[in-house]
Amino acid sequence: MSTAALETVSRIRKLRRAEFPELLRQIHDPPRALFLRGAGDVNLLARPAVAIVGARACSPYGAQVARMLGRELAAAGLVVVSGLARGVDGEAHRGALEAEGLTVAVLGCGIDRDYPAAHAELGRRIRERGLIVSEYEPGVEPAPWRFPARNRIIAGLAAATVIVEARERSGALITADFALEDGREVFAVPGEITGSLATGTNRLLRQGATPLTSAEDVLELFGLAASQRRQAPSVGANAGAVLGQLAEGAATADELARATGLEPGPLAAALAELELVGLATEAAGRYRGVMPPG
Secondary structure (H helix, E strand, O other), X not given: OOHHHHHHHHOOEEEEHHHOOHHHHOOOOOOOEEEEEOOOXXXXXXXXXXXXXXXXXXXXXXXXXXXXXXXXHHHOOOEEEXXXXXXXXXXXXXXXXXXXXXXXXXXXXXXOOOOOHHHHHHHHHHHHHOEEEEOEXXXXXXXXXXXXXXXXXXXXXXXXEEEXXXXXXXXXXXXXXXXXXXXXXXXXXXXXXXXXXXXXXXHHHHXXXXXXXXXXXXXXXXXXXXXHOOOOOOOOHHHHHHHXXXXXXXXXXXXXXXXXXXXXXXXXXXXXXXXXXXXEEEEOOEEEEOOXXX
C-alpha cells in the first residue's frame, strides 16, 4: 500500500450503529457501521440537514438550481447532504462550499476513495470542513447495486430531501422513496412537461411531493426565520445582469434576452436563480425584480 493510501486509511473513523444520529438510526435498514473521512466533527451528522439529489446528466438549469439551493441552504445553517456524483449532486456540494457552509458526501464504494475520480478535488474540499461517509470499508470497489443502497443513507441523514431533476427511472427517485418510507419531507423542483429530465420530478409532484419554488420552502420546514438568512443573497454574473435589467421594469424573457445578450439556456438558469433566492417573480409571462428585505 502506498504512503498516500496509508495516510488515508489512518484518518478514517468508524461509527457503530449505536453511535449513529437519531434520524439515521430510525430508518428501515440502517447500516451496521458508518466510516467517516474528513475534518468535520462526528456531531455534524446530527445537525439539521437537507439532502439535494438529482440527475447526473442534468441540464444547465438543473445545475444552476442545485448549486443555488446548496449555497442558500448551507448559508442558512443547514448541512447539505448528497452523493458526490456528477450533475446535481456535485453542484449541490459546490454551492454549499461557496457559502462556506457544511456538506456531507455519501459514497457507494469504499471510504478510502473519492468516486467518481473526476470529483477527487471536490472531495478534498468537502473534507476540509465537512465529511465523506460510507457504509463500506476501505478497498470496496464501486458496483452498480451499491449506489441505490447508499441512497437510503443520504435520505436517512436528512429531515428533508430535494429532487432537482430526475428521469423516470432515476436513482434520485430511489432516494425520494427512502425518504417517504422514513416519514421525511420530499420536495421536487417542477420542470417542463415536455422534458425527459422532469418526468420523474413531475411524477413525484402528482403523487404528493411538495413543490419547491424557492429556498424559503425548505427553510420554513426547519423554522428558520428571514432574519436568520442572508438578506441580500449573492448571485452569479448572468443573474446579476438580468437583475439589473429588471430594476428598470418588468420584462418578458425575450426582452431580457435582447437586453442582456444571453442565450435561452443561460437566461433560463439566471431567471431560476433569481426566483429561487427571492429576487424576481414571474406572472403572466413577465418577470419583475423584488426588493430584498432589510
